[in-house]
Amino acid sequence: MKAIKSFWKNNWAGYFFLSPWLVGLLCLSAVPMAASLYLSFTHYDMFTPPKWIGLDNYAAMFRDEKYLSSVKVTVKYVLMSVPLQLSFALAVALLLNRGMKGLRFYRAVFYVPSLFGGSVAIGLMWRQLFGKDGLVNAMLAQFGVKGSNWIASPDTALYTLIILAVWQFGASMVIFLAGLKQIPADLYESSKIDGAGTIKQFFGITLPLLTPIIFFNLVMQIIASFQAFTPAYIVSGGSGGPLDSTLFYTLYLYQQGFTYFQMGYASAMAWVLLLAVAMVTALVFISSRKWVYYEE
């Protein structure tokens, strides 16, 4: 008892200053998460009290074709957009790192898309760009190519969203750029004396020393990609169409919860997503021991 008292006496100021964050954590994260974990084991339509149904929601997912197709779409999106975006970010960072003039300007300009790339306005603009009469087709027409209706075709709609994700390479690029600046210049000098060319330098020095940064970016991007929602919602008008080709996991979750009032099922989906992202992240962490190189 005394110990508790003295603990508070010594630490209350710390907790006081922490309180805004604590309130946020408890009210906005911990409590809703606990509630959704409970709801995931119930049938809950938001109007009548939740009814306990055990694991039925989780079992239902495996029989739900639309669910499975949303998993497929999301995995495809993550597998394509993350590597593409990171390579693109690294390539631009390397270009900017060559000590060019106006670096700050370019850095800012390239960073801008990642600030508002997830916004509704960009989603709407994307619809226009890749529509049948959009800018992309107008440009293709210059070369005599008749473009298709990228957004509205089930074969290409997802790729327009992947391009949108790659376009938001700015945040990763800035981090790569900071990492590149950390690599000691004398390494390059001595390797040059030993006769290494640019390509050899890149694979022998730049890439290994950059692996901690790549690792960080990779983890962040994987998590963000699994949670992508706005672009698909806006571009498909909330439907995930055409033919479910842009039905992201989160979009289907939203439909289940707010369009069909299957809040229990939606909560179960949310928990499966959380577990899946946690597992993938854990795998990346485990694999990182093999390929991430930390300088002492």
Place this chain on the structure above:
Amino acid sequence: MKTLLTGVVCLLFLLTIAACSGNDPVPKPTDDNNAAANEGTEPDKGTVQEKVSIRFTWWGDTTRHEKYNGIADRFEQKYPNIKVVREFGSWNDYWDKLATQTAGGNAPDVVSMHQFNVANYARRNALLDLTPYVQSGDLDLSDFPQPVTDSGKLDEKLLMVAKGVTMTGWVYNTGLLDKLGVKYPEFDWTWDDFIAKAAEIKQAFKSDDHWGASDMSSNLTILQYYVRQRGKQLFTPEGKLGFDKQDLVDWFAMWDKMRKDKIIPDAETNAQYANVSLEQGLFVTQKVGLTQIPVNQIPNHQKYITDGNVQAVRMPTNPDGQNGEFIEGAYLSVSAKSKHPKEAVQFINFFVNSEESINIFKVEQGALGSSKMNEFVKTIIDPPQQRAVDFIEKTLKLAERSPLPPVGRSQIESLLKDTSDSIAFGKSSIEEASDLFMTKARSILQ
């Protein structure tokens, strides 16, 4: 100093609890209603009337928001003791928000309701039965024709009151058809006439990216007409599927043939235009000659069409069948948990029965419920609105009350869209797709 800090910490703690409890029913007042949002604290000195505030919510565009705000203002002038707090949003946002509010026990008092969604709320007891208020005279429905009153009933409970009654029809633009040299369609026509007319328009366009009519194969309302004409129903009163696979096969076959003949747009064009706003749509931009709308929207379309009149004709008929017409509309309900049901009913009564309100409302969501108000409104509306009202009056005579849809309606709607898309994109045959629809629909509605 120390006590002061302790006080601050305590206060913060209390705030935390308050924030976590999340049951804060005081809504944000809108712009012009900042004054006196607190209810019941200041009794009027002169009268004994308590000051109450009710919340009213609706969906719509900016024009509608102006109108409804105006009606609420006039109501407040007439009943100074009642304050109307307004909430509104677009169609999709509206239903998401209302569901969340209702689930949180925080639903507005007066709720705009629609047939499509009423079952979600009614079958879960979220709406108040208004019958006692009709009996007590607080809600005057004496000028409402019986079918119109009945269209707001479920299981003999009066759950909603029509603010506007509408019917669905096909519309064309006289300017465009004149330009193309195509004769206007007849008011009474069959599905064959419809297909022939659409083909004629397509031919007259002489263009690849212009079409005769919109593709409505994924439209549940039109499918409802189609099966009703065959003496069936979309949903039975018990909430099961009311038609057979063959009906669906015939339905999709009809549209598929038109699609292959390029009379209606291809799947990709359809997907592209699926969610655009009215003024960017295929009809207003004159890429199709015929489209289907609830006719109360004739004025909204006319607003963007300057080279002719938007005219409506009846849904194509089945020469061997029955009339498919059924009453549609927008309604007002009171939520079951309202703390001021009497004032909420008072507001609804004002909304549908007073000239002050109708003067602003006009025919925003269709012909009015009250026949008396319909007579009045005819003196103040413009020609496109008049055309909408005429159409509704004409077809209402053919219409019947259709059973309110079951809880799973929105899922069935998505399912029809998926089915229609998979046929249009050539991913599955009509037969397969219809089979799948029937299986899935049955499991949704079980």
